Amino acid sequence: MSKTAPKKTSKELISIVIPCYNEQEVIRTCHTKVVEAIENLPYGFEIIYINDGSRDKTLEILREINAEDKRARILNLSRNFGKEAAMTAGIDACKGEALIILDADLQDPPVLIPKMIKIWKEQDVDVVYGQRVEREGETWLKKATASAFYRVINHISAVSIPRNTGDFRLMNRRAIEALKKLREHHRFMKGLFAWIGYKQAALQYNREPRAAGTTKWNYWKLSNFAMEGITSFSIVPLRIATLVGFLISLLAFGYGTFILLKTLFFGRDLPGYASLMVMITFLSGIQLLTIGILGEYIGRIFGETKNRPLYFIEEEL
Ligand code: UDP
Ligand code: MG
Numbered sequence: 001m002s003k004t005a006p007k008k009t010s011k012e013l014i015s016i017v018i019p020c021y022n023e024q025e026v027i028r029t030c031h032t033k034v035v036e037a038i039e040n041l042p043y044g045f046e047i048i049y050i051n052d053g054s055r056d057k058t059l060e061i062l063r064e065i066n067a068e069d070k071r072a073r074i075l076n077l078s079r080n081f082g083k084e085a086a087m088t089a090g091i092d093a094c095k096g097e098a099l100i101i102l103d104a105d106l107q108d109p110p111v112l113i114p115k116m117i118k119i120w121k122e123q124d125v126d127v128v129y130g131q132r133v134e135r136e137g138e139t140w141l142k143k144a145t146a147s148a149f150y151r152v153i154n155h156i157s158a159v160s161i162p163r164n165t166g167d168f169r170l171m172n173r174r175a176i177e178a179l180k181k182l183r184e185h186h187r188f189m190k191g192l193f194a195w196i197g198y199k200q201a202a203l204q205y206n207r208e209p210r211a212a213g214t215t216k217w218n219y220w221k222l223s224n225f226a227m228e229g230i231t232s233f234s235i236v237p238l239r240i241a242t243l244v245g246f247l248i249s250l251l252a253f254g255y256g257t258f259i260l261l262k263t264l265f266f267g268r269d270l271p272g273y274a275s276l277m278v279m280i281t282f283l284s285g286i287q288l289l290t291i292g293i294l295g296e297y298i299g300r301i302f303g304e305t306k307n308r309p310l311y312f313i314e315e316e317l
Pocket of ligand 1: 018021080086107214
């Protein structure tokens with residue numbers, strides 16, 4: 001802004017955080033696109049690439065980028081910690097007045113960076129989150145399951161998570177500092193982003209298909225992710241287990257009374273194999289399910305009580 005401002009002579013700094021795991025095919029294009037997008041903006045930029053234990057040439061390419069462009073920083077994690085931890089490393093390390101999180105595969109279009117900054121400045125919000133209007137290149141099944149997931153989680157958790165949002169977003173310093181205080185190990189980021197609150201605005205965009213390379217997600221990971229989200233932000237499953245237990249006890253009491261009276265008035269009749277079998281299998285099913293739900297929460301307690309650091313940095317450039 002005004003160059004005559006008394007104290008701040010240098011431009012306001014904005015950090016861009018890009019987690020990378022095996023992204024050798026796209027990382028160069030990604031850097032070029034980001035640079036194109038930010039070149040004429042009146043801000044200073046640092047672009048932080050977090051190499052999340054890539055097994056391909058990602059790190060070598062990042063080193064080249066770092067040598068060519070002084071805006072590029074690299075955090076090389078000691079192994080693959082997962083996207084959530086990689087983003088957290090970037091969030092912890094960023095120095096900017098604002099932070100933008102971007103996927104390396106260009107699914108979050110870098111051309112939107114100026115727009116995001118504009119919304120941040122003009123609407124004076126703390127967070128500008130990207131919201132997909134169309135899910136191009138995704139299967140019908142993925143769309144359907146995603147939609148079901150949002151419906152469930154928004155029903156049973158106290159914070160409401162905006163639909164069709166990912167990690168692509170801008171956060172100002174206040175939001176960054178808030179997020180940095182949440183050190184939980186089971187990091188369901190969408191939930192954490194929503195949990196901190198503050199003023200948030202949406203930026204609608206079309207999510208492109210991956211530019212190159214392959215996604216690291218599969219249905220097993222996605223279902224774990226959904227489970228993660230639900231158990232991180234709600235204890236409703238425990239309530240449901242209690243409720244189901246209560247209902248079944250009630251039914252059992254009714255049926256027990258019925259059998260007792262029947263025996264008293266009409267005498268014993270031995271056949272009962274079918275009903276016995278159905279009861280036993282039904283009840284053991286419910287019991288195992290309930291134990292499973294309990295186990296989910298105990299597992300989370302286990303993970304949190306170890307209280308390990310979220311990631312280790314091997315090298316910083
Ligand atoms: N990523 C990461 N660590 C991982 C998996 C993914 O840092 O263990 C990064 C990846 O390089 C990309 C972003 O997270 O920049 C999103 O990953 P991906 O495109 O595979 O997920 P999708 O877009 O399919 O949800
Ligand atoms: Mg992707």
